Amino acid sequence: MRRRRGRCGTHGIRASACKSAYVSAKHGLEGLSKVIALEGAAHGVTSNCVCPGYVRTPLVERQLADQAEVHGLGIDEVVSEVLLARSAVKRLIEPDEVAGAVAYLCSPEAASVTGIRLVLDGGWSAS
Secondary structure (H helix, E strand, O other), X not given: OOOOOOOOHHHHOOOOOOOHHHHHHHHHXXXXXXXXXXXXXXXXXXXXXXXXXXXXXXXXXXXHHHHHHHHOOOXXXXXXXXXXXXXXXXXXXXXXXXXXXXXXXXXXXXXXXXOOEEEEOOOHHHO
């Protein structure tokens, strides 16, 4: 059976089989962000990682259709039983949710937030 997975920012936190290069890159970006947070603080620079799970994008929508065909399931079942099988929240993340998180990190209220990861994954990384 052929399986495909979409890109997932939470791969900076958790690993998935058959994704060694992708997971390594995500872990590296998180490490780089932490170094920038330390080095940039004296200059008023903050650096954080936003780690979303599956976001409703055209790429993910195409993957849903492919997975529905491969598994013989409906789109809603693919979301809850395949893509989000390990997530507590069984829905895709909307792009506006990610944009809101990024907007917060860019706001004056987040001036002292640096060197963190903001996880928007519906509980996937908690499982």
